[in-house]
Amino acid sequence: MTGRGPILETRGLSKRFGGVTAVAAVDFRLDPGELRCLIGPNGAGKSTFFKMLTGQLRPTSGAILLDGHDIVGAQPHEIGRRGVGIKNQVPDVMNGLTVRENLWLAAHTRQRGIVAKSAAGAVADRLALGPILDRYVGELAHGQRQWVEIGMVLVCEPKIILLDEPAAGMSDEESDRTARLIREVNEHATIVVVEHDMQFIRQIARKVTVFHQGRILIEDSFDHVIADPVVRDVYLGRGGVA
Amino acid sequence: MTVNQEFASDAAIPPRWWWWLFVAALAVTLMVMPSYVDMALQLDLSIIFILALLALSMSFLWGYAGVLSFGQTAFFGLGGYSYAVLSLNAGVTHWPFVAGILLPMLFALVLGYFMIYGRISDIYLSVITLVVTLILEKTIRSTSGPEYVIGSVRLNGQNGIPGVPSLQLPWDSAAQLSIDGVFYLSAALMLLVYVGLRLLLLAPFGRVLVGIRENERRMELLGYDSRKFKLAAFVLAAGIAALAGVLYAVWGNFVAPEMFNLNQAAQVVIWVIVGGRSTLIGPIVGTGLVQYFGNWLGTQGIGQVTLVLGLVLMLFVLVFREGLLPTIGRFLGLLGRRFRAARPA
Numbered sequence: 390m391t392g393r394g395p396i397l398e399t400r401g402l403s404k405r406f407g408g409v410t411a412v413a414a415v416d417f418r419l420d421p422g423e424l425r426c427l428i429g430p431n432g433a434g435k436s437t438f439f440k441m442l443t444g445q446l447r448p449t450s451g452a453i454l455l456d457g458h459d460i461v462g463a464q465p466h467e468i469g470r471r472g473v474g475i476k477n478q479v480p481d482v483m484n485g486l487t488v489r490e491n492l493w494l495a496a497h498t499r500q501r502g503i504v505a506k507s508a509a510g511a512v513a514d515r516l517a518l519g520p521i522l523d524r525y526v527g528e529l530a531h532g533q534r535q536w537v538e539i540g541m542v543l544v545c546e547p548k549i550i551l552l553d554e555p556a557a558g559m560s561d562e563e564s565d566r567t568a569r570l571i572r573e574v575n576e577h578a579t580i581v582v583v584e585h586d587m588q589f590i591r592q593i594a595r596k597v598t599v600f601h602q603g604r605i606l607i608e609d610s611f612d613h614v615i616a617d618p619v620v621r622d623v624y625l626g627r628g629g630v631a
Numbered sequence: 632m633t634v635n636q637e638f639a640s641d642a643a644i645p646p647r648w649w650w651w652l653f654v655a656a657l658a659v660t661l662m663v664m665p666s667y668v669d670m671a672l673q674l675d676l677s678i679i680f681i682l683a684l685l686a687l688s689m690s691f692l693w694g695y696a697g698v699l700s701f702g703q704t705a706f707f708g709l710g711g712y713s714y715a716v717l718s719l720n721a722g723v724t725h726w727p728f729v730a731g732i733l734l735p736m737l738f739a740l741v742l743g744y745f746m747i748y749g750r751i752s753d754i755y756l757s758v759i760t761l762v763v764t765l766i767l768e769k770t771i772r773s774t775s776g777p778e779y780v781i782g783s784v785r786l787n788g789q790n791g792i793p794g795v796p797s798l799q800l801p802w803d804s805a806a807q808l809s810i811d812g813v814f815y816l817s818a819a820l821m822l823l824v825y826v827g828l829r830l831l832l833l834a835p836f837g838r839v840l841v842g843i844r845e846n847e848r849r850m851e852l853l854g855y856d857s858r859k860f861k862l863a864a865f866v867l868a869a870g871i872a873a874l875a876g877v878l879y880a881v882w883g884n885f886v887a888p889e890m891f892n893l894n895q896a897a898q899v900v901i902w903v904i905v906g907g908r909s910t911l912i913g914p915i916v917g918t919g920l921v922q923y924f925g926n927w928l929g930t931q932g933i934g935q936v937t938l939v940l941g942l943v944l945m946l947f948v949l950v951f952r953e954g955l956l957p958t959i960g961r962f963l964g965l966l967g968r969r970f971r972a973a974r975p976a
Contacts, residue, residue: 445852464851464856466850466856469851469852469853469854470854474852475852477852481846481848481852482846483842483845484845485638485845486640486643486842487640490643490842493838494850494853495853497835498854501835525640541849541853545853545854
């Protein structure tokens with residue numbers, strides 16, 4: 390209904406914790422269908438930014454427009470219902486419940502009865518979680534729990550998916566699978582990925598936004614960003630690209 | 632990362648055939664019991680069933696919704712007092728029975744709204760519920776004077792309200808529920824609430840509650856308004872506690888400020904911890920055992936019942952953290968596996 394406008398936009402978005410400004414007047418624009426990577430050193434404000442987008446933190450000032458509507462002050466569940474899904478940095482799952490129950494709880498937000506059950510089953514097949522459906526999530530390895538959380542996000546079929554370090558703690562093979570999955574999901578959803586692993590970003594990235602000290606430092610294609618001397622200086626530092 | 636054994640993980644799995652058999656056997660046993668046991672035991676068992684309802688209200692809220700209310704006695708006492716005042720005023724008992732449940736639920740709705748929608752942390756919720764029940768106790772205790780009258784009923788402060796009518800039979804308002812009748816009523820309601828809660832946990836509402844207990848933030852990000860679900864659980868639990876309070880008044884024909892007090896509030900917690908909060912049957916058994924044990928200690932002339940009960944509680948908190956029934960269940964499960972493993976050899 391909004392035509393070709395951005396699906397998500399922030400205007401002057403800021404968050405201060407006491408005297409510390411974690412996010413400073415960020416103007417961010419995300420077009421429908423994008424696959425955006427967010428990078429930046431620790432403490433650059435990426436996770437705070439994500440938390441404001443999902444209503445987990447209330448911005449100090451500024452606006453967040455989802456499909457042109459301001460969602461500042463909306464509760465996390467309202468933003469979730471409007472089609473924003475997030476995978477948090479640490480696996481954020483129901484540890485005491487089975488994989489099956491975790492996926493069903495996610496599916497039940499949109500569907501009822503048999504439909505919810507089959508939607509959960511379909512995502513489990515897609516992510517190859519079938520063999521561990523009846524295991525408790527708390528007993529699983531870190532990488533598997535990440536997959537369960539990704540599955541919970543996917544089963545809700547969100548318009549915008551925010552992934553905070555989706556490949557953290559994964560083996561190379563798992564992280565390749567994650568990259569493939571992200572590209573696949575991107576055919577239907579707009580995605581923002583926060584990652585540190587440059588190899589991983591190289592696999593998926595089109596446009597990259599660099600955060601530094603709560604501001605957007607530069608926004609460009611992966612190759613341009615990686616070649617930028619300022620980015621090398623503040624973020625990649627002495628180590629360079631792995 | 633391991634799974635926390637102190638809370639139930641498998642509530643969404645439908646009970647197996649033997650559970651239904653167990654419920655049926657329990658129902659039949661309770662049905663025939665009054666023909667075989669004497670009146671004193673019937674009275675003792677009735678009060679255990681009634682207090683087990685109070686334990687169920689707390690364990691449902693704590694074990695499945697993750698909300699630790701230290702003051703379920705607030706709704707227990709309000710239920711009892713509502714029934715007492717209304718039935719004495721009205722001269723009938725049927726609608727006061729219902730109102731005795733609904734009024735405390737209304738109170739829980741208001742109290743719960745401010746606590747849950749105010750997003751106070753779990754520990755404050757425990758403290759506030761405890762303080763509320765103590766305030767109610769103090770308030771009732773201070774109503775000794777003749778000016779504290781509701782309708783024609785004096786609140787009587789410390790002394791409580793005597794002469795609360797037992798339930799009238801629906802088909803004959805002159806006849807009141809006998810001791811058998813009270814036994815049947817409390818047994819049936821306890822069983823009904825037990826089975827009802829077990830089935831509720833299979834329903835989407837119950838499964839969402841357990842999800843919220845496990846990870847409230849994740850459930851909200853998925854799109855659930857956790858406040859709505861927690862408040863609903865809080866009000867439902869208040870209704871069960873109020874039902875217990877009304878039955879208590881019917882059973883003893885008496886209500887007193889002790890229904891609200893710290894001793895009573897703490898006992899509910901002890902029943903649930905001893906029985907085990909990861910099952911619903913655990914708190915029922917816990918109530919029975921602790922009550923029976925307490926009574927028995929009382930007759931042994933030791934004189935330190937509270938002290939001994941305190942030691943029992945410490946033992947459970949330190950050694951059998953899951954509670955009695957889950958511990959036994961795990962032990963039996965282990966034994967079964969050993970047995971099965973040994974057989975083919």
